[in-house]
Amino acid sequence: xxxxxxxxxxxxxxxxxxxxxxxxxxxxxxxxxxxxxxxxxxxxxxxxxxxxxxxxxxxxxxxxxxxxxxxxxxxxxxxxxxxxxxxxxxxxxxxxxxxxxxxxxxxxxxxxxxxxxxxxxxxxxxxxxxxxxxxxxxxxxxxxxxxxxxxxxxxxxxxxxxxxxxxxxxxxxxxxxxxxxxxxxxxxxxxxxxxxxxxxxxxxxxxxxxxxxxx
Numbered sequence: 001x002x003x004x005x006x007x008x009x010x011x012x013x014x015x016x017x018x019x020x021x022x023x024x025x026x027x028x029x030x031x032x033x034x035x036x037x038x039x040x041x042x043x044x045x046x047x048x049x050x051x052x053x054x055x056x057x058x059x060x061x062x063x064x065x066x067x068x069x070x071x072x073x074x075x076x077x078x079x080x081x082x083x084x085x086x087x088x089x090x091x092x093x094x095x096x097x098x099x100x101x102x103x104x105x106x107x108x109x110x111x112x113x114x115x116x117x118x119x120x121x122x123x124x125x126x127x128x129x130x131x132x133x134x135x136x137x138x139x140x141x142x143x144x145x146x147x148x149x150x151x152x153x154x155x156x157x158x159x160x161x162x163x164x165x166x167x168x169x170x171x172x173x174x175x176x177x178x179x180x181x182x183x184x185x186x187x188x189x190x191x192x193x194x195x196x197x198x199x200x201x202x203x204x205x206x207x208x209x210x211x212x213x214x215x
Contacts, residue, residue, distance in 0.1 A: 003029040004207045007038050007046040007083060011179060017191040018049070021200040028204060033079050034195055040086050044214075045093040048100025053151060058103075061111050068114040070150070071078035074215060081107050088159075093206040094183040095199070099174060100148055101117070101185030108177075110157035116171060120150045126192045131167040137172065138163035140199050144174065145188035152187055160185070182206040 004025070010018055010032050011059055023028055031038045055072035056063050058081055063069060080100075084107040087094055096104040124130060124147035134141050141164075155171040156162060163184075164174035177183030183204070190196030 002211065003027055004045075004204070004211050005043045006030050006045050006047055006207065007040065007043040007087075007168035009035065009051075009080060010047075010049050011032045011051055013051060014191065018047075018137070020194070021191065021197065024197070024201070026206045028176060028207070031082075032078070033177060040083060043087070043092065044057060044210040045095070045203065046087045047203075048084070048096040048185075049099065049191070050098035050104055050149075051208060052099070054099070054102060054106060056210060058106055058114065059149055060106060060109060063114055065114065068121065077103075082171055084108075088177075088180075088183075092210060093181065094177065094185075095203040096183075096185035097191065098189055102151060102153065104177075104183075104185045105153045105157050105160060105175070107131060108159040110153060110160065112208055113152050113154040113171075114155045115150055116169075118167075118169070119147045119152070120160075121147075124148055126189075128195065130173075130188070132164045132173055133167050136166045137161070138178075139175070140184065140202070142188075142196065144185075146192055147188060149187060179196050 010035045013021050052071040052073050053069040056066050080103050128144045128146050130145050130147045160175045175185045189195045191197050
């Protein structure tokens with residue numbers, strides 16, 4: 001049987017965190033665009049992960065203060081934006097995490113808060129202490145999550161609907177692609193705790209459905 005093929009871009013520092021979830025599905029072949037060219041015609045899903053800020057040229061509105069953008073990755077951004085549009089047009093499963101949900105929102109026409117407070121404190125990096133409130137349609141609900149980001153969704157792309165907000169300041173923490181087979185974006189970091197396993201399992205299962213349709 002052919003393997004399920006997942007396309008992604010994962011920083012070296014995050015590799016071990018994601019591998020604990022990939023190990024649950026040995027039938028998945030992970031291709032990391034950071035190290036390997038990827039044939040997008042062969043993939044069954046896209047994982048967008050955390051990283052540096054999106055470069056100014058990929059924002060739909062000129063950043064009012066470009067100095068707020070921290071260490072953009074010139075090789076990564078073009079690949080991710082091109083791949084999001086390719087995958088979106090084909091209706092493939094997308095899981096977008098932290099920077100990934102920001103890329104997703106920008107790629108679909110939205111905008112970002114360039115700098116927010118109190119979401120990148122050291123105690124929020126891996127501890128699940130940030131409380132959320134959810135929209136009624138949200139299928140994946142984690143009462144408290146970790147954080148670690150200084151940017152977030154501002155104007156929501158028309159193709160997205162919000163599923164969760166931070167209780168204290170209403171920063172958007174979870175979205176779903178509207179009228180789409182399966183696409184979820186989260187501002188928190190599910191790769192940092194096994195309690196988020198159901199989210200990854202759902203994503204992997206959806207990719208398996210794509211493989212079955214192709215075979």
